[in-house]
Amino acid sequence: xxxxxxxxxxxxxxxxxxxxxxxxxxxxxxxxxxxxxxxxxxxxxxxxxxxxxxxxxxxxxxxxxxxxxxxxxxxxxxxxxxxxxxxxxxxxxxxxxxxxxxxxxxxxxxxxxxxxxxxxxxxxxxxxxxxxxxxxxxxxxxxxxxxxxxxxxxxxxxxxxxxxxxxxxxxxxxxxxxxxxxxxxxxxxxxxxxxxxxxxxxxxxxxxxxxxxxxxxxxxxxxxxxxxxxxxxxxxxxxxxxxxxxxxxxxxxxxxxxxxxxxxxxxxxxxxxxxxxxxxxxxxxxxxxxxxxxxxxxxxxxxxxxxxxxxxxxxxxxxx
Amino acid sequence: xxxxxxxxxxxxxxxxxxxxxxxxxxxxxxxxxxxxxxxxxxxxxxxxxxxxxxxxxxxxxxxxxxxxxxxxxxxxxxxxxxxxxxxxxxxxxxxxxxxxxxxxxxxxxxxxxxxxxxxxxxxxxxxxxxxxxxxxxxxxxxxxxxxxxxxxxxxxxxxxxxxxxxxxxxxxxxxxxxxxxxxxxxxxxxxxxxxxxxxxxxxxxxxxxxxxxxxxxxxxxxxxxxxxxxxxxxxxxxxxxxxxxxxxxxxxxxxxxxxxxxxxxxxxxxxxxxxxxxxxxxxxxxxxxxxxxxxxxxxxxxxxxxxxxxxxxxxxxxxx
Numbered sequence: 001x002x003x004x005x006x007x008x009x010x011x012x013x014x015x016x017x018x019x020x021x022x023x024x025x026x027x028x029x030x031x032x033x034x035x036x037x038x039x040x041x042x043x044x045x046x047x048x049x050x051x052x053x054x055x056x057x058x059x060x061x062x063x064x065x066x067x068x069x070x071x072x073x074x075x076x077x078x079x080x081x082x083x084x085x086x087x088x089x090x091x092x093x094x095x096x097x098x099x100x101x102x103x104x105x106x107x108x109x110x111x112x113x114x115x116x117x118x119x120x121x122x123x124x125x126x127x128x129x130x131x132x133x134x135x136x137x138x139x140x141x142x143x144x145x146x147x148x149x150x151x152x153x154x155x156x157x158x159x160x161x162x163x164x165x166x167x168x169x170x171x172x173x174x175x176x177x178x179x180x181x182x183x184x185x186x187x188x189x190x191x192x193x194x195x196x197x198x199x200x201x202x203x204x205x206x207x208x209x210x211x212x213x214x215x216x217x218x219x220x221x222x223x224x225x226x227x228x229x230x231x232x233x234x235x236x237x238x239x240x241x242x243x244x245x246x247x248x249x250x251x252x253x254x255x256x257x258x259x260x261x262x263x264x265x266x267x268x269x270x271x272x273x274x275x276x277x278x279x280x281x282x283x284x285x286x287x288x289x290x291x292x293x294x295x296x297x298x299x300x301x302x303x304x305x306x307x308x309x310x311x312x313x314x315x316x317x318x319x320x
Numbered sequence: 321x322x323x324x325x326x327x328x329x330x331x332x333x334x335x336x337x338x339x340x341x342x343x344x345x346x347x348x349x350x351x352x353x354x355x356x357x358x359x360x361x362x363x364x365x366x367x368x369x370x371x372x373x374x375x376x377x378x379x380x381x382x383x384x385x386x387x388x389x390x391x392x393x394x395x396x397x398x399x400x401x402x403x404x405x406x407x408x409x410x411x412x413x414x415x416x417x418x419x420x421x422x423x424x425x426x427x428x429x430x431x432x433x434x435x436x437x438x439x440x441x442x443x444x445x446x447x448x449x450x451x452x453x454x455x456x457x458x459x460x461x462x463x464x465x466x467x468x469x470x471x472x473x474x475x476x477x478x479x480x481x482x483x484x485x486x487x488x489x490x491x492x493x494x495x496x497x498x499x500x501x502x503x504x505x506x507x508x509x510x511x512x513x514x515x516x517x518x519x520x521x522x523x524x525x526x527x528x529x530x531x532x533x534x535x536x537x538x539x540x541x542x543x544x545x546x547x548x549x550x551x552x553x554x555x556x557x558x559x560x561x562x563x564x565x566x567x568x569x570x571x572x573x574x575x576x577x578x579x580x581x582x583x584x585x586x587x588x589x590x591x592x593x594x595x596x597x598x599x600x601x602x603x604x605x606x607x608x609x610x611x612x613x614x615x616x617x618x619x620x621x622x623x624x625x626x627x628x629x630x631x632x633x634x635x636x637x638x639x640x
Contacts, residue, residue: 012459101466101490108489109432116429118599122439125598126591130584136600139332144606146421168488169428170421264450271446278445279438280456286464 003305006033006042006064008050011073018294019049023301030054033063047304049297052076052094053207053234053263058084069304071297074284075099075158077314078207078234093310095296097157099284103258104161106283107202107232110256111150111166113277114228115142115200117254120274142253143199143226146170151198153191153215154205154233155181162202174198177205191215195222200230207234217242220252227252232283235261244269247276258283323625326353326362326384328370331393338614339369343621350374353383367624369617372396372414373527373554373583378404389624391617394604395419395478397634398527398554413630415616417477419604423578424481426603427522427552430576431470431486433597434548435462435520437574440594463519463546466490471518473511473535474525474553475501482522494518497525511535515542520550527554537562540572547572552603555581564589567596578603 005023007016010030019025026045028036045064050056052072056079061067070085072094085092113119120137124130148171152159155177163173163185174186176194181187188194191214195201201223205211215229216239223229229252231238240261246252247270254275260266263281270276284293296312303310325343327336330350339345346365348356365384370376372392376399381387390405392414405412433439440457444450470486472479472495483493483505494506496514501507508514511534515521521543525531535549536559543549549572551558560581566572567590574595580586583601590596604613616632623630 014460102464105432105465105489106436109429109436109438112425112429113433113438116426116599116602118429118433118438118597119442121599121602122597125586125600128591130600131586133584138600138602138605140334141605141607141610144422144608145425146608165485165488168485169425264453266445266451271448277438277442279436279441280445280450280458282436282441282458285458285461287461288464288466290461 003047003301004045005301006037006045006048008033008048008056008060008070009054009073011049011051015073015290015294016049019297019301022298033060047071047301049073049301051079053079055079057081058088061085061088061090069093069300069310071300071304071310072314073293073297075103076207076234078236082314091304091310092314093296093300093304093312094314095293096312098292098296099289100157100161102286102289103158103232103283104165104204105286106258106279107158107162107204107230107256108165110230110232110258110277110279111200111202111228114230114254114256114275115145117142119277147172148200149174149198150200150202151175151188151194152185152202152204153177153194153237154203155183156204156206158232159202159204162204166202171200191219192222195219199224199226200228203229203231203233203237205233205237207236211237213237213239215239215243217246220246223252225250225253228254228256230256232258235259235263240267240270244273247273323367323621324365325621326357326365326368328353328368328376328380328390329374329393331369331371335393335610335614336369339617339621342618353380367391367621369393369621371399373399375399377401378408381405381408381410389413389620389630391620391624391630392634393613393617395423396527396554398556402634411624411630412634413616413620413624413632414634415613416632418612418616419609420477420481422606422609423478423552423603424485424524425606426578426599427478427482427524427550427576428485430550430552430578430597430599431520431522431548434550434574434576434595435465437462439597467492468520469494469518470520470522471495471508471514472505472522472524473497473514473557474523475503476524476526478552479522479524482524486522491520511539512542515539519544519546520548523549523551523553523557525553525557527556531557533557533559535559535563537566540566543572545570545573548574548576550576552578555579555583560587560590564593567593 002024007027047069150171152175176188256277322344327347367389470491475497496508576597
């Protein structure tokens with residue numbers, strides 16, 4: 001009989017097909033587990049799959065008395081109370097790097113779309129305004145990529161892939177992260193220094209208490225009037241209100257966002273702006289990225305049920 | 321007294337400011353020169369600046385009896401009758417490579433926007449459909465870049481820059497061009513072979529009789545149902561009707577176009593399609609690209625009036 005695995009977050013069914021071939025899935029559809037399954041059913045569950053951003057505290061863990069492993073689908077685990085998991089002896093796994101190329105690609109896509117004003121450009125053609133020789137919204141040429149100063153905030157696998165891609169566009173690259181990495185880009189000693197130096201800020205830092213609202217009005221202002229910010233990490237890293245204000249006041253030129261403070265809600269003040277490109281958290285949403293994330297989830301679950309250490313364990317999340 | 325230069329095509333005034341600081345510009349605003357200037361005024365003109373795609377045959381040249389140099393603003397010179405210029409002893413110059421990075425960047429921007437379905441994604445957020453949990457147009461994940469087979473048609477300066485950028489996205493790169501180049505990408509012996517091999521075709525070939533409608537229904541079909549085509553060269557290289565038919569019938573997945581058969585007209589059948597991204601020939605439209613193109617125009621004009629060979633002469637366009 002296959003081992004039982006609780007699906008804690010709401011996932012599209014297609015994402016769970018391969019996992020379901022190996023385990024018996026108990027799908028909550030994103031509802032509280034107790035509403036969907038009986039206490040008896042839940043008593044037998046030893047492992048769960050969750051999206052890393054869904055909040056899971058100690059109380060949610062205690063609903064599953066035999067829970068031994070929380071496996072995050074994706075890189076993030078910011079919704080998880082790691083201390084609560086550790087104190088209960090629960091192992092935590094994720095899919096490190098599995099979606100890095102896909103997320104880095106959406107970051108670059110957003111930066112290019114914002115700086116080349118792709119949405120007004122497409123609309124100018126599609127509306128017939130170009131054919132009618134109406135004034136172009138693109139008249140004033142913008143700076144191009146060669147020599148453009150791009151700062152990457154965070155130098156994990158995604159940050160590295162963003163930097164490698166943009167270096168090929170002949171951009172000047174620099175970064176700030178907690179520690180210096182062995183990468184061929186200039187290291188800046190602080191986020192302030194990075195923002196002063198760059199005109200485009202790419203946010204690729206892991207979400208957490210230390211990065212919460214790290215990109216605030218002060219950082220945004222330092223990017224300058226031609227400045228742009230791109231966020232593919234988590235909405236919590238930017239102070240969203242300050243971003244909307246800076247964009248509305250033309251204190252910065254534009255923004256590309258794949259993540260928001262309260263998903264799936266993007267505030268009207270943001271969606272009304274012409275100088276933003278907005279995607280619905282699709283950074284990791286490619287076929288190969290899903291395949292790689294599922295590989296990690298399956299490997300983690302198989303190891304756990306075989307009594308072995310997780311091959312893709314979250315660092316620092318060692319059961320007590 | 322500064323030398324006189326006729327502005328043959330219609331250019332935004334801002335693009336001509338630096339050139340106007342060095343020469344006396346006679347701006348036709350894109351109208352026939354004879355409508356704007358007297359025969360006497362035109363008799364004194366020895367050089368003109370034109371966009372490379374504006375048609376100029378022998379008759380247009382003969383309006384300017386002393387014409388000795390036609391200087392194209394940009395890389396292209398497909399509108400020019402080179403034989404007519406040569407037989408009249410008129411030198412032809414262009415701005416080779418000056419806009420290569422800018423054009424390559426729009427090519428990659430279009431490819432990323434099409435393959436990641438950026439327009440439906442932005443609309444899904446902006447319309448409120450995401451917040452309202454309406455069905456996502458992005459549900460089915462698409463192939464990502466790592467390992468994606470991308471074919472570049474043409475391996476001039478723009479083709480090289482496209483390939484270098486996409487190699488950094490971990491794509492597999494191949495190309496076809498009249499001759500093999502010393503580049504680290506697979507060479508395909510024909511456009512058919514390239515189309516059979518790749519899923520994304522990037523058109524970066526110079527426009528001309530030999531490339532006219534080179535990308536037809538047959539080539540498009542070979543790209544396959546997941547196939548995409550991006551054109552930043554000239555509209556004449558694609559058979560536009562066949563492209564619209566292939567897109568409408570989902571024989572290929574999408575297209576990104578910066579150029580069209582009859583600019584500025586993009587047919588309704590094209591602009592009505594959801595799986596295209598359309599830009600109004602803005603490939604070379606960045607600050608640094610314009611600056612570099614103007615540098616070439618000025619250097620060509622200064623050399624010509626000094627009686628020297630053009631530093632940026634069109635190859636094969638040697639005055640008889």
